Amino acid sequence: MAVAMMLMLLGLITILGIVEVGYLYSAKRDAQKVADLAALTGVQQMTSAAACPTGSAPYTSASHNAVANGGTTANGYSTIAITCGSQPASGSSVLAAASAGGVAAIKVDVVRNVNHLFGAGMAWTGTHAVPATAVAINAQPTASFSVGSRLVGISSTSPLNQLLSNTLGTSLGLQLLSYQGITNTNISLLGLVNQLNINTGTVNGVLNAPITVSDFLNAYVQVLQQSSNAANIDLGFVNSQVALIEAQIGNTTLNLGDILNVNANTTDPNVALNTYVSALDVLNAVLLAADSQNAVALNGGSINVPGVATVSLQLAVIEPPKIAVGNVGATAHTAQIRLGLNVTALSTPLTGGESLLGLPLYVEVAPTDATLSSITCGGAQDTVGITATPGVLNAFLGNLTSTAFANTTTSWPSLIASGTQAKLINANVLLTGLVVISASSNVQVAANPAQLLTFGVPTPVSHPLNPPLAQTAGSPSTTSLGTVVTSLLGSTNLQTTVTLLGIPITLPASTLSPLLLTLSSALSPVLSSLDSLLISPLLQATGVEIGAADVNLIDVNCNAGAKLVY
Numbered sequence: 001m002a003v004a005m006m007l008m009l010l011g012l013i014t015i016l017g018i019v020e021v022g023y024l025y026s027a028k029r030d031a032q033k034v035a036d037l038a039a040l041t042g043v044q045q046m047t048s049a050a051a052c053p054t055g056s057a058p059y060t061s062a063s064h065n066a067v068a069n070g071g072t073t074a075n076g077y078s079t080i081a082i083t084c085g086s087q088p089a090s091g092s093s094v095l096a097a098a099s100a101g102g103v104a105a106i107k108v109d110v111v112r113n114v115n116h117l118f119g120a121g122m123a124w125t126g127t128h129a130v131p132a133t134a135v136a137i138n139a140q141p142t143a144s145f146s147v148g149s150r151l152v153g154i155s156s157t158s159p160l161n162q163l164l165s166n167t168l169g170t171s172l173g174l175q176l177l178s179y180q181g182i183t184n185t186n187i188s189l190l191g192l193v194n195q196l197n198i199n200t201g202t203v204n205g206v207l208n209a210p211i212t213v214s215d216f217l218n219a220y221v222q223v224l225q226q227s228s229n230a231a232n233i234d235l236g237f238v239n240s241q242v243a244l245i246e247a248q249i250g251n252t253t254l255n256l257g258d259i260l261n262v263n264a265n266t267t268d269p270n271v272a273l274n275t276y277v278s279a280l281d282v283l284n285a286v287l288l289a290a291d292s293q294n295a296v297a298l299n300g301g302s303i304n305v306p307g308v309a310t311v312s313l314q315l316a317v318i319e320p321p322k323i324a325v326g327n328v329g330a331t332a333h334t335a336q337i338r339l340g341l342n343v344t345a346l347s348t349p350l351t352g353g354e355s356l357l358g359l360p361l362y363v364e365v366a367p368t369d370a371t372l373s374s375i376t377c378g379g380a381q382d383t384v385g386i387t388a389t390p391g392v393l394n395a396f397l398g399n400l401t402s403t404a405f406a407n408t409t410t411s412w413p414s415l416i417a418s419g420t421q422a423k424l425i426n427a428n429v430l431l432t433g434l435v436v437i438s439a440s441s442n443v444q445v446a447a448n449p450a451q452l453l454t455f456g457v458p459t460p461v462s463h464p465l466n467p468p469l470a471q472t473a474g475s476p477s478t479t480s481l482g483t484v485v486t487s488l489l490g491s492t493n494l495q496t497t498v499t500l501l502g503i504p505i506t507l508p509a510s511t512l513s514p515l516l517l518t519l520s521s522a523l524s525p526v527l528s529s530l531d532s533l534l535i536s537p538l539l540q541a542t543g544v545e546i547g548a549a550d551v552n553l554i555d556v557n558c559n560a561g562a563k564l565v566y
Contacts, residue, residue: 001098009535012408014454017111018146019419020116020161021221022126022131023114023497024114025103025305027112027114027130029068029295030112030130030132030140031077031112031130031131031132032134034066034069034070034071034077034080034110034112034132035108035109035110035132035133035134036134037065037066037073038062038063038065038069038080038110039106039107039135039136039436039564040132040134040136040318040562041061041062041105042065042082042084042106043058043106043136043137043138043562044059044061044138045057046104046106046138046560047057047105047292048104049084049085049086049087049098049099049102049479050084050085050098050104051084051085051098051253052082052083053063054183055240058082058084059115061107062082062108063082065082065244065451066171067106071110073108076112076113076127077110077111077112077113077127078111079109079110079111080108080109080110080187081094081108081110082099082106082107082543083107084104084105084108085097085098085102085105086098086099086102086104086105087102087105087137087565088105088135088565090202090565091566092566093107093135093566095135099274101422103137103138103139103140104137104138105135105136105138105376105565105566106135107133107134107135108133108135109131109132109133110131111129111130111132112128112129112130112131112132113128113129115128115132116128118173123226129189133203134221134564134566135565135566136519136562136563136564136565137563137565138561138562139561139562139563140328141328141375141377141382141556141557141558142274142325142326142327143275143325143326143327143384143553143554143555143556143557144189144276144277144323144324144325144377144553144554144555145323145332145370145372145551145553146277146278146281146321146322146332146354146468146551147207147321147324147334147368147370147384147549147550147552148321148549148550149224149330149332160271166494167171169490174474180219185224185227185229185232185233185278185279185280186227186276186277186278186554186555187220187223187224187273187275187276187277187279187282188227189228189260189273189275189277189325189334190269190270190274190275191223191226192219192220192255193206194217194268194351194383195219195222195223196216196219198211200269202269203262203273203416204257205269206253206256206273207255207256207257207260207262207270208257208259209255209256210253210254210255211253211254211255212252213245213246213249213251213252213253213254214246214250214251214285215530216286217242217245217246217250217286218242219252220279220282221238221239221242221285222284223237223562224238224279226519227279228492238552242511244414244464254286257454259323260277260285260323260493261312262324262325262326262330263433265463266326272558273325274284275325275555275556275557276465276554277323277554277555278321278323278468278552278554281321281322284301285321285322289451291343299535308464310523311338311345312341312342312344313340313341313342314338314339314340315337315338315339315340316337316338321406321550321552322334323426323554324369324372328372328373328375329371329372330372330441331370331371331372331409331410331411331416332365332369332370332408332409333367333368333370333408333409333410333412334408334549335364335365335366335367335368335394336365336366336546337363337364337366338362338363338364338365338404338405339359339363339364339365340361340363340495341359341360341362341363342358342359342360342361342560343359343360344358344359356386358422358423358424358425359397359424360398360399361395361396361397361415361484361488362395362396362400362404362405363393363395363396363484364391364393364394364395364412365392365393366390366391366392366547367390367393367394367412368388368390368391368549369389369411370386370387370475370549370551371386371387372385372386373385373386373387375558376397377558380458380459381456381457381458381459382456382457382461382556383454383455383456383457384454384455384457385452385453385455385553386452386453386455386553387447387451387452387550388450388451388453388473388551389449389451389473390446390473390474390547390548390549391412391444391448392444393445393484393526393546394412394442394443394444394445394446395442395444395484395488396419396424396441397439397441397442397488397489398419398420398440398442399419399420399421399424399438399439399440400415400418400419400420400423404562407457411503411535412444413449416442419440419442420440421438421439421440421495421497422438422439422440423437424438424439425437431533436498437496437498438496438497438498439489439494439495439496440494441488441489441493441494441548442488442491442493442497443484443487443488443491443492445450445484445487446472448475448547451473453473453551455469455471455553455556457469461557461558465553465554465556468551468552468553468554469551469553470551470553471550471551472548472549472551473548473551474547474548474549475547476547477546477547485520486520486524491521498558
């Protein structure tokens with residue numbers, strides 16, 4: 001019986017221990033509830049990322065909420081600490097310093113002292129401190145917009161029709177892209193992600209998850225069926241066209257990051273992607289992304305100008321509208337013709353096949369930068385400001401990173417800031433260490449000034465905006481590649497480095513000018529030939545109006561609300 005009683009007592013003690021642990025977990029849950037609700041309530045009173053001293057609206061609101069939910073000394077709460085600042089790093093409870101551009105965040109720390117259930121006369125007699133911490137952010141309003149260089153239009157007989165048709169090997173892609181039911185439809189980006197069943201916990205995880213064109217199109221059709229414009233869409237026609245596209249490029253892999261520039265200050269996909277995008281723009285972007293982002297792409301080609309020079313080039317023609325999603329700061333960059341040129345001249349057997357003159361150029365025709373600059377919520381309407389800078393031609397002389405050619409998110413000034421000097425005159429090919437002149441320069445030909453486009457959205461907002469609010473920035477213009485070399489070599493931002501026998505030297509501008517003029521005279525005819533043989537025919541065939549850009553506000557979400565992040 002003694003053994004039996006001992007085993008029974010051991011079992012009873014174990015049960016009592018489990019009850020004690022469960023009691024502490026229950027106390028922890030109650031403390032966490034007080035902290036969570038207080039943080040969510042307090043952050044809603046924050047209009048910016050700043051401190052919240054005692055007596056401020058966020059502090060008072062959080063404190064009163066904690067008391068209302070049982071956070072009192074009578075219930076054992078000895079500490080309720082409230083601090084405010086900017087959103088912490090992912091997974092951290094340490095608030096970042098308050099800053100004008102930060103996301104408003106509030107942190108609530110509570111400590112509840114609870115009595116042990118079974119402790120009279122034992123070592124654990126007294127209370128146990130149960131801490132809890134909650135961090136909530138006031139998610140900033142978000143918007144989605146698209147920007148694209150202005151096109152004259154796509155008709156069934158236009159050269160652009162044939163260009164896009166040849167890209168997919170048939171006219172089926174253009175038939176679907178020009179279908180009016182899709183043209184007038186916006187779709188939920190979050191709904192599209194849910195249909196794709198991308199189960200990742202961060203925005204970057206969603207954007208970088210690999211999907212096939214077939215997976216995307218199937219999810220796309222499902223979301224079309226759920227759209228507010230579904231009654232006006234011939235889904236039978238859409239399904240038949242989708243089946244034909246899948247048969248050709250269905251297995252091509254891409255990711256949403258190829259077509260969307262999402263810039264949101266949150267790790268939660270449900271917040272960043274809780275907006276609408278144009279069904280036409282997304283479909284256009286996906287079909288072209290499946291074919292290297294452009295309707296026409298040439299990599300590693302060359303053009304010989306007999307007796308003058310050789311031009312190695314990369315060429316990309318016709319980009320779909322670039323879509324940006326997020327809060328203030330979301331950006332998009334596009335250009336309808338991108339040229340990566342490496343012009344070499346004066347290459348003879350005496351120089352061992354190397355060139356005395358070189359001109360590495362990166363050129364964008366019809367470029368546009370667009371940035372979501374403001375979202376103002378409340379009143380009779382919500383107001384969204386998008387700053388667009390449509391250009392005629394951007395050119396950089398020098399070396400850029402390999403990602404420049406596919407840039408869709410970085411503005412031109414930021415892009416060229418990473419550029420380095422390249423060799424223009426290289427007399428090393430005659431005698432090692434003789435003379436090398438390196439330089440870098442950039443120019444924006446006939447650049448339009450930045451233009452703030454203001455979109456007023458009547459409240460309450462109907463999601464999505466149907467049709468999207470559209471405005472045009474800039475005005476059509478013309479350009480010539482033949483003037484680019486002269487502009488670059490005569491630019492006030494031209495930077496040069498000269499070495500003589502391997503030693504850097506400083507030469508006055510009066511000495512360099514004749515050399516640069518000679519280089520310009522030698523290479524300008526090359527670019528003039530490219531103008532007449534390549535650029536002008538492309539602009540005429542595609543119907544691009546350079547110097548102007550179409551900006552469409554697709555959706556704005558001012559009710560992102562408060563959210564717990566810790």
